[in-house]
Amino acid sequence: MENWRRFLTEEEEGPLDPKDITTIGQLQTYFKSLEPSKLKKVIAKYGSAATKLTGYVMGGVAGAYAGPAGFSAGVGAGFVAQEAIEALLVTAVVAFANVEDGTYPEDSAISYFDLDDRVVNFLRDIESKGKNLNKISQPEKETLDLMIKYIKMKAKKAKASDTIGSVLNLKAARVMDKKFAKYQKIKLSHAD
Numbered sequence: 001m002e003n004w005r006r007f008l009t010e011e012e013e014g015p016l017d018p019k020d021i022t023t024i025g026q027l028q029t030y031f032k033s034l035e036p037s038k039l040k041k042v043i044a045k046y047g048s049a050a051t052k053l054t055g056y057v058m059g060g061v062a063g064a065y066a067g068p069a070g071f072s073a074g075v076g077a078g079f080v081a082q083e084a085i086e087a088l089l090v091t092a093v094v095a096f097a098n099v100e101d102g103t104y105p106e107d108s109a110i111s112y113f114d115l116d117d118r119v120v121n122f123l124r125d126i127e128s129k130g131k132n133l134n135k136i137s138q139p140e141k142e143t144l145d146l147m148i149k150y151i152k153m154k155a156k157k158a159k160a161s162d163t164i165g166s167v168l169n170l171k172a173a174r175v176m177d178k179k180f181a182k183y184q185k186i187k188l189s190h191a192d
Contacts, residue, residue, distance in 0.1 A: 022164060022165070023162060023163050024159070024164060086151060092112075092164075096113035097144065111171060112164050119180050143172060143176045151168070154167050
């Protein structure tokens with residue numbers, strides 16, 4: 001009983017570090033600890049690509065927090081509504097897509113959603129002709145869309161106690177690599 005109390009006390013002490021998140025329940029705790037304005041700011045990084053998601057994600061996540069059958073009651077009972085799980089995972093796709101590579105463990109939530117910085121920067125540079133590296137590239141948009149479709153399919157059977165890896169078993173960087181290969185049709189020739 002004493003160990004359980006210590007766990008509860010530690011859980012209440014402060015927000016989770018995203019690097020330590022491995023389960024859907026932890027992801028819920030993390031997003032719940034953020035100020036809504038901070039979450040909107042994170043999502044806004046992706047500009048127009050996230051605009052269509054913002055209403056759904058913010059409404060879905062915030063609505064699930066507020067409702068009696070939402071996250072607070074759901075996680076306490078060991079169950080999170082499938083719509084809430086889907087909203088959490090969709091939010092994570094956008095929130096964790098641009099975390100500095102190598103700053104998180106391979107089994108963390110971030111590792112399933114982060115895109116390869118070198119590929120992202122290269123594609124943004126090519127598409128914007130070096131003018132705007134903050135603007136999301138078309139392959140990034142397509143990757144986010146594919147991950148969201150995949151999440152919607154996989155979230156149907158997920159529970160709060162599941163690890164993100166056991167639910168998704170696919171990483172956004174791998175999807176992006178396949179997208180990048182499609183765009184990598186440019187042939188370079190040596191100047192003589």
